[in-house]
Amino acid sequence: MDGKKEVTIYDIAEKLDLSPATVSRGLKDHPAIRKETRKRIKDTAQLMGYQNNLFASNLRSKKTNTIGIIIPRINSYFMSTVISGIEHVVNAQGYSLIISQSQETFEKEIKNVTTMYNSRVDGLLVSLSYTTENIQHFEALLRKKIPVIFFDRVFDDPTCTNVVIDNTKAGYDATLHLLEQGRRRIVHLCGHLNRNTYADRLKGYRMALQEKGIAYDETLVIVNPLNEQGGIEAAQRILQLDPHPDGIFAANDSSAVACMQELKAAGIRIPEDIAVVGFNNDPIARVIEPNLTTIHYPGYEMGQIAATTLINTIHNSRTSPINTLVLKHELLVRESSRIK
Amino acid sequence: MDGKKEVTIYDIAEKLDLSPATVSRGLKDHPAIRKETRKRIKDTAQLMGYQNNLFASNLRSKKTNTIGIIIPRINSYFMSTVISGIEHVVNAQGYSLIISQSQETFEKEIKNVTTMYNSRVDGLLVSLSYTTENIQHFEALLRKKIPVIFFDRVFDDPTCTNVVIDNTKAGYDATLHLLEQGRRRIVHLCGHLNRNTYADRLKGYRMALQEKGIAYDETLVIVNPLNEQGGIEAAQRILQLDPHPDGIFAANDSSAVACMQELKAAGIRIPEDIAVVGFNNDPIARVIEPNLTTIHYPGYEMGQIAATTLINTIHNSRTSPINTLVLKHELLVRESSRIK
DNA sequence: GTAATTTTTGCAACCGATTGCAATATCATA
């Protein structure tokens, strides 16, 4: 019997002999409505099984209580952890979360932004794809003062808010660690240099080398997709380098691990022949033997912070004074790089 | 100058000296509108920067083009893979995806369902939490004929559509494999027995034992949260079992791997002393040494299929004739259980 | 008891697209 028709504020109004306006206000605790009336309204609403129609509200109030997120792909340990952190904050604050993947392509990212724009998200969290060249596709949003916050893979632009770690410093730390272990010929597995994450890690790598007076050798930098296949191919190239390198700093753990497996299969001893440092502190880092030294950075917290900052921005002036928010990272030294 | 006001179909109508109704139809290629007019409308819309207002559409048409998904947690390899598959299908079909996590608790799951209901999702994809006792919280949706599809962790109910694998068979396959390797005293690491996934795997385990004439020994079944900690604690219990078991069938890979690491640290040889089989084909299965034998099942495809089925259901009668959709699984034999 | 305030509530115009039905324009046919 109640399976068909929706209960509206009009129904409640009629039942209580009030106006829809009063009901509307009563439901949201408007102070102009007498306390007692408010209670009557809410009780009746409950009783009748009233359900707020978000579309009617949104249409009128122009707020959607929805936050969008665009990331390269969901299914990596790091990203799913970040999302988990975001979801936590966002849901607790009464927002919904719409997710889409750019699949690492600029085109899909542009489409996703349009979809988010059409969905009238109140704010957007973005980690850029490998191939994103610029951030013009966000302009429509920015023009309408819809806050956009980039995290991890960001774009260097003074008008945006970015949540990141100090990738340069992290790259420096990783490389310096290898150098301090006595390594001199260090390969760097890095990702697409379009992205700050990888460009900065490379920069840190170079800084550490320079500081120790070691010449930068371009042939030791292997740009690759940073997946399993990339790690394997990198290993094959490393095996052919002459003289053999004695260290590897990989920009993520999955490529580092794949690379290690391939090297081990070829009889290379780790860390004795080649010491390895990864990035991300993925669970596999503690499974591979020897355990992988890596840079840990807090994905869950990054998600929480990005989301919190976004929501604050939405609630306030809708334009954040923060330009960059840098989180801490940490070098976790494990057996893959520890020379006894 | 165009930063303030939204362009509506009324603006387009006025500009072209048409009625809003015609514009509305023209924009969606309604056949009653002359082709030429349609083109004029679309061009003008484009030119003026028109943007469909989803809330107005939804309010009127009562369709949201949104699909909800509720899962225990996003950040596991398997789940993020499933979501990736879902996102792929859903986005290609012009739907948005709203995600929320139940964090493995019944209470949060109920809340999430309410949120989804209020968001007026057109359909819902669900994988149940550990502690979910029943599916009454979905009744409001079902009463309104909003399709709900369960995947992986489902509830045995004839009115629902479920996308699963044959967990009983998979458990049987895994256990039989160990038995065929000559193992007789096999521990089973299993999850919360509320959930079909774990209850069925246990059932398969028992079936295989029975078939080989081996008595079921309750002390060999260790119920645990199936995470790293669970695996470690299981290992400690296993080490105290007397006589020592000679096989382990774990209901997921992360617990299997953690358990293996702990056992190895205690000097147990794998597979010689204890052979191990996991479940999920997580990337860590190919990193741990020896590589972990496991049951592979297609998460990405499961997501795609669940999403496709859901969308078809939405488009058609809004009630699917399918009760259960069973996907293939596969035992991948690796070194952790291969006796030379 | 009446005027001046302060509380509460209602009126009615939105928000922007959708859609059944009616009206008009166009074309073919007699």
Added chain:
DNA sequence: TATGATATTGCAATCGGTTGCAAAAATTAC
């Protein structure tokens, strides 16, 4: 040229809340 058939387009109601402003009711002041 009249007439019926068909192709196009418009009218106006509708979806369900929201909100500025006015009106009514309750309270206080004189």
